[in-house]
Amino acid sequence: MGKINYATGIAILQFIIYPFVFAASLFVWKRTGWRVGSKIWRYPAVLSLLRIAGSISTFIAIDHNSTQVQIAIAVCQLIGIAPLVLTYVGILRQIDFEQKMPPRRLTIVTLVALIGLILAIAGVSTAKTSPGETYKPGTLVKVAMAIFLVLFAATMLLSVWLFYSLSFSLLRFQKKLFLAIALSAPFLVVRMVYSALSDFTTINEFALGQNETVYLCMSVLEEIVANIIVLSFGISAVLQPDFVKLNAEQMKERDQQHPDEGKPLSGQDYNTAYNGANAAYNPAIHGAQNTAYNPAYPGAQHNTAYDPVYNGGLAPAYHGAQNV
Known part of the structure; x- marks a missing residue:
């Protein structure tokens, strides 16, 4: 031993x-x-x-x-x-x-x-x-x-x-x-x-x-x-x-050049993305479908055909509601 x-x-x-x-x-x-x-x-x-x-x-x-x-x-x-x-x-x-x-x-x-x-x-x-x-x-x-x-x-x-x-x-x-x-x-x-x-x-x-x-x-x-x-x-x-x-x-190690890629938009980013950048909406074309955010309807999304009656105005029937 x-x-x-x-x-x-x-x-x-x-x-x-x-x-x-x-x-x-x-x-x-x-x-x-x-x-x-x-x-x-x-x-x-x-x-x-x-x-x-x-x-x-x-x-x-x-x-x-x-x-x-x-x-x-x-x-x-x-x-x-x-x-x-x-x-x-x-x-x-x-x-x-x-x-x-x-x-x-x-x-x-x-x-x-x-x-x-x-x-x-x-x-x-x-x-x-x-x-x-x-x-x-x-x-x-x-x-x-x-x-x-x-x-x-x-x-x-x-x-x-x-x-x-x-x-x-x-x-x-x-x-x-x-x-x-x-x-x-x-x-x-x-x-x-x-x-x-x-x-x-x-x-x-x-x-x-x-x-x-x-x-x-x-x-x-x-x-x-x-x-x-x-x-x-x-x-x-x-x-x-x-x-x-x-x-x-x-x-997880994220790509530093695109740190937000794949992440859902926050509420603030959502509004920023749509307000002032409404590419889908074209006011020159009547009857087109407005799929973007319409400032005329605060808090709502207007998915029906665009109606110039509501352009710039707020209809009482839609106030505070969501038109789906």
Whole structure:
């Protein structure tokens, strides 16, 4: 039987904590709506599953250590930043139910983060990680880390911009979600710094598996605290009376050049479209059918043949009624 060490203790901690994080993320996801919430709250759920899988891989390594097991441990440990960044993007989607931000901006951030995630998985999977060897990040991992750093900075800037845009009209649930971002962001900054030092420097303390205390304090605990803060305020937000539950249409990425295409006209737009632009009505042709809105009949639609008797006047029989 292998020896239970410091790394195993960290794995035990994660194995205890993250099932609760997973359950909390499912609760918020369900309250938000399974379909719509998949773009918001699935990411902490995915991170929880990664951490649980990493813990199980560490347990397996006690008695059956191998290159494949080490790769599984490295993958689960090193790709947690993408779900964390995408969680913030999802929270911004939930806050911005009025779509102050163009949806394509958040979509681009999400797609770039997924590209970074793919690069990170590919980089870690192809790295030479054998039992007893120090993990050395390759080019793909470094590129992925650079992408995550840029995306994290962009997400924070978007959060600040959105806060000031909505600062005078914030609902209670929006305030809760902004607090989730503001209070958890410092912990995620420490987590990002740890990963950046691990990928871009040769400092031994930040290399994977070299200093478990640094890893515990700057990565594991930071993630746990950040997730607890985000999900605590997330649960509080979805339980607020003013919580706005998004629908599928609000989450659908719309064509920015034609944002109103396919939408029914509002009452104001209906009147504007007909008043002053009556193409169907031709006053020069008597007996023609007037299918457009006739100002002579306020609130009514005149579908019968046009009668000049009523042109410019209002017949008592039609006043306040609809001629169908």
